[in-house]
Amino acid sequence: MQRVILAGGFGKMGLAIQEKLAATPDIEIVGIVSGHAHASALPVFTNLADVNVAADVWLDVTTPATVAENAKFALAQGMDVVIGTSGIAEADLAELTTLATTHERHVLVVPNFALSAVLLMQFAQQAAKYFPDAEILEIHHPGKLDAPSGTAKTTASLIAAARTATAQAPVTDLAARGDLIEGIPVHAMRLPGFVAEEEVVFSGIGESLRIKQTSFSRESFMNGVVLAVQNVVTVSGLAVGLDKVL
Ligand SMILES: NC(=O)C1=CN([C@@H]2O[C@H](COP(=O)(O)OP(=O)(O)OC[C@H]3O[C@@H](n4cnc5c(N)ncnc54)[C@H](OP(=O)(O)O)[C@@H]3O)[C@@H](O)[C@H]2O)C=CC1
Numbered sequence: 001m002q003r004v005i006l007a008g009g010f011g012k013m014g015l016a017i018q019e020k021l022a023a024t025p026d027i028e029i030v031g032i033v034s035g036h037a038h039a040s041a042l043p044v045f046t047n048l049a050d051v052n053v054a055a056d057v058w059l060d061v062t063t064p065a066t067v068a069e070n071a072k073f074a075l076a077q078g079m080d081v082v083i084g085t086s087g088i089a090e091a092d093l094a095e096l097t098t099l100a101t102t103h104e105r106h107v108l109v110v111p112n113f114a115l116s117a118v119l120l121m122q123f124a125q126q127a128a129k130y131f132p133d134a135e136i137l138e139i140h141h142p143g144k145l146d147a148p149s150g151t152a153k154t155t156a157s158l159i160a161a162a163r164t165a166t167a168q169a170p171v172t173d174l175a176a177r178g179d180l181i182e183g184i185p186v187h188a189m190r191l192p193g194f195v196a197e198e199e200v201v202f203s204g205i206g207e208s209l210r211i212k213q214t215s216f217s218r219e220s221f222m223n224g225v226v227l228a229v230q231n232v233v234t235v236s237g238l239a240v241g242l243d244k245v246l
Pocket residue numbers: 007008009010011012013014033034035036037061062063064066083084085086087110111112113114143144221
């Protein structure tokens with residue numbers, strides 16, 4: 001039985017994860033860490049110092065402001081860590097990479113738990129070899145705190161690394177041209193009714209290739225969450241991407 005502490009357990013993702021893990025054999029949530037007190041049959045902690053349950057995995061779906069401190073705490077307590085929270089700073093990722101080795105633990109950072117998004121990132125890397133010109137559009141619900149999304153940022157980095165030629169299209173510093181991530185314009189929209197969507201538009205001479213994925217509901221993330229929790233122990237140090245355990 002894998003024991004899990006779920007951080008952010010009463011948020012939109014957290015509630016869906018509670019339901020999913022309750023129905024998953026061999027995984028048990030033993031405690032929930034949250035920003036505020038909530039009624040629950042499980043132990044709920046609103047301060048890291050109060051966490052008094054032992055667990056194998058810390059699963060974090062909180063906020064950009066809290067995720068790094070949570071992950072450092074979990075590693076210090078001897079837990080492996082799955083990070084679903086987006087917006088983590090590069091400096092914190094670097095520190096967590098070192099801490100994973102120091103504590104001989106495993107950290108899996110998952111920009112997107114949905115299989116469609118994992119495949120989008122893989123297809124985008126393939127396309128980038130032949131189409132260096134690319135722009136990314138992501139659309140999320142208005143409650144999302146960070147922009148652009150973790151998935152969009154990761155996709156931009158992967159495209160930049162996979163390109164074998166430089167982009168032709170001129171990029172300007174006009175705000176309307178988006179946030180430039182490793183030379184790739186990324187456009188973020190926040191609209192009611194959406195959960196999550198990402199599209200990469202590639203273009204060449206006289207042709208275009210569009211790769212798009214949509215999460216219609218948070219159910220789309222749940223199989224990926226289970227896979228990440230079950231397999232985090234197999235990653236070496238800190239790894240990024242659900243593909244590392246697929
Ligand atoms: N990787 C992926 O596939 C996905 C990642 N995400 C990411 O997951 C994160 C959560 O998303 P979502 O559920 O929509 O956001 P919500 O705003 O709905 O939930 C965030 C939760 O974090 C909790 N929280 C705040 N501070 C702390 C703290 N110090 N310790 C523990 N918990 C805290 C809040 O608790 P309280 O309510 O008690 O204040 C809140 O319930 C975001 O970063 C989002 O981008 C989302 C979907 C998919």
